[in-house]
Amino acid sequence: DSQMTQSPSSLSASVGDRVTITCRASQGIHNSLAWYQQKPGKVPKLLIYAASTLQSGVPSRFSGSGSGTDFTLAISNLQPEDVGNYYCQKYDDAPLTFGGGTKVEIK
Amino acid sequence: EVQLLESGGGLVQPGGSLRLSCGASGFTFSTYTMGWVRQAPGKGLEWVSDINPSGGSAFFADSVKGRFTISRDNSRNMVYLQTNSLGADDTAIYYCARAGGASWYVDWGQGTLVTVSS
Numbered sequence: 001d002s003q004m005t006q007s008p009s010s011l012s013a014s015v016g017d018r019v020t021i022t023c024r025a026s027q028g029i030h031n032s033l034a035w036y037q038q039k040p041g042k043v044p045k046l047l048i049y050a051a052s053t054l055q056s057g058v059p060s061r062f063s064g065s066g067s068g069t070d071f072t073l074a075i076s077n078l079q080p081e082d083v084g085n086y087y088c089q090k091y092d093d094a095p096l097t098f099g100g101g102t103k104v105e106i107k
Numbered sequence: 108e109v110q111l112l113e114s115g116g117g118l119v120q121p122g123g124s125l126r127l128s129c130g131a132s133g134f135t136f137s138t139y140t141m142g143w144v145r146q147a148p149g150k151g152l153e154w155v156s157d158i159n160p161s162g163g164s165a166f167f168a169d170s171v172k173g174r175f176t177i178s179r180d181n182s183r184n185m186v187y188l189q190t191n192s193l194g195a196d197d198t199a200i201y202y203c204a205r206a207g208g209a210s211w212y213v214d215w216g217q218g219t220l221v222t223v224s225s
Contacts, residue, residue, distance in 0.1 A: 001169070034211035036152070043153060043202065043218065044144075049211040087152050091210040094157075094166035096142070101151040 002005040002027040004090055014079050021102045022072045023088035024026055028068045032092035035073045047076035047086075048073065080106055096098045109133040109214040111203045115218030119193055127188040127219055129203030137161075137181040140206035143188045145199035146218075155201070155208055156188065170196070193223045 003026040015021045023033065029033045031051035037039040046055045048064035051071055075082055083106055088099040113126040129141070142157035156166040158178045165177045171190075174181035179186040186203060200220050 032209065033144050035115060036212075038152075043215045044212070045215075046207070046211060046213050049207060049209075055213070085151070089152075089154070089211065095168050096166075097153040098144075098152040098156065 001091075001094055002029060002090055002097065004088055004097045004099040006102055008102060009100065010103040010105070012107050014104045015078055015080060017078045018074060018076045018105065019078055020075075021086055021088075023066075023071045023073070023099050023102075024072075027089055029092040030091045031067050032090055033064075033066070033071050034089045034091060035062075036087045036089065037082075037084050038087065040079075044087070058076045078104075078106070081083055089105075102107070109205065111214060111216035113201065113203045113216045113219035116201060116221045118222045119222060120225050121194055121223055123151065123188070123193050123223070124185065124191045125193065125221060127190065127201055127203075127221070129186045129188075129216060131184045131203075131205070133179060134205065137183040140184040140210055141179060142204045142206055142210065142212060143186075144202045144204055144212065146199075146202070146220075147192070147196075147199040151201075153199070158186065190209075190221070193221070194217065195223050197221045 005024045035048040038044045052064045141212040143155040152157040152194040158177045172193045176189045202218045204215040
């Protein structure tokens, strides 16, 4: 089974910064990767699927890239409302594993 | 508007069972894969199971395989997760989710809390 390794586990950045989160699959998963945001006390929200396709309604400052085993979620112009945990998820085949998560905070 | 409403959570003793339910509305239920994702207190997301639109194919995480079953009733727009032989590690909020084109999860319910404790 492919494992998903996310890094960093946490980051702190200033408003307006560009931050990146990486997700590495232990086996190739083509572009079968999604990214989710979970704000404190809230339900997860889909940001990106197919590695780089922005879900409807998600601000364009979020972007995804990658294919195969290495993927990146970028948040440009970080905003206070972006605070929360971010998770990658592979969905090429069961098990549909989530990454361990990245906590994003504002300095 | 898509709505997913979970129920059936609660306090259960180790070794016990619970049947979680998820009622769906706002979309053509019978055409979507449905899934369950759980989150232990203060921890990350863990995929549990999903079931294809017809109910003829289902998959499970290794951590629940052989103990949990998933089913759906397309006539009632319901999906169920039968959880057996529960242990402390199964304590979590269980979210019902609707899959998109493949098994990425577009819509999520508010979750139902399962607490396994004596």
